[in-house]
Amino acid sequence: MRECVLKPSRRLQNVCYNADTFRNKLLPKGLPVTPARLFRIVRLICALATLAAVGLPVEAVAQTSTQSTTSTPRGSSAPKPKLTLKKKRPTSAAATSRARRVQAARARVAAALREAEEPKFKLNDVGALIPDVRAGYKLPLYDVLHLMLIASDNAAARVLSRSSSLGSSEAFINRMNEKARELGLTSTHYADPSGLLATNVSSAYDMARLIAFVAGDDRISSVMRKQYHTITVGRRTITVHSTNQLVMKGDVDVLGGKTGFISKAGYCLATLLRLPQGGPQVAVVVLGARSNAGRFWETRHLFNWLSSKTQDLFATPVQAAGAGATN
Secondary structure, rough: OOOOOOOOOHHHHHHHHHHHHHHHHOOOOOOOOHHHHHHHHHHHHHHHHHHHHHHOOOHHHHHHHHHHHHOOOOOOOOOOOOOOOOOOOOOOOOHHHHHHHHHHHHHHHHHHHHHHHHOOEEEOOOOEEEOOOOOOOOOOOOHHHHHHHHOOOOHHHHHHHEEEEEOHHHHHHHHHHHHHHOOOOOOEEOOOOOOOOOOOOOOOOHHHHHHHHHHHOOOHHHHHOOOOOEEEEEEEEEEEOOOHHHHOOOEEEEEEEEEEEEOOOOOEEEEEEEEOOOOEEEEEEEEEOOOHHHHHHHHHHHHHHHHHOOHHOOOHHHHHHHHHOOO
């Protein structure tokens, strides 16, 4: 409100007059008074008085307090909070070493239990899954011979060569080659006990003579005629089956036989069979077949052909029974 220089009596009269004119909605005279501005001033004064009596809201106070605490002068960095870490009690080297030994022992026991519970298998020479007997297992040589002749286990052949009275695998291989010469197997040369090396060589004629010779020993032929064999190793029981399908099906009189396979030789089978109705023994050898089943089908075809030609080839079964094997 702008102040005018008036006499005291004049100022009071004009103020009262202005209030009267405002109340009666008359044209203002004397001092100018704005009603809206006056109301705003009055409301502000009342609000300030109320705040002074009641106080500021809690949230406003808290916000103001926070801002004042966190604000820092420009150019200065706020102090970083300090982290308090609890100190671990020092452990002795002996206690740490003992804990590590206990943990390692428990891990070994758990691994041994898992290995014992899980059955082990491997592929034999015809690609079939057979139980895998590990290093450390103790087996009689009788069972090892069964694994070699029935399940065609190459590891068993190596075990037999090392366990022989000759003392080493090298000496055993030398003895194999000497025996081949004694039997007149002129096209045969052995390079290892299992036959997995491609440097092992032979012929169908030599294999026919060899299968006829080994089948004459009942200790060997009785094993080759078995369909299954069960081995007990510790708490485990392992059953192996013959890789010779002629033996497994049992529709042909098998006196002895052995399967073999490497990629360069293909699927092979040397077997000694007896022709029907008490006929003579014949050795049938198939080399280089393209599949596992193929070598058995080829053997059956040759066997059936020989059966149909018994009278022509062997005269009578009685006369040919002691004649030995033919290729």
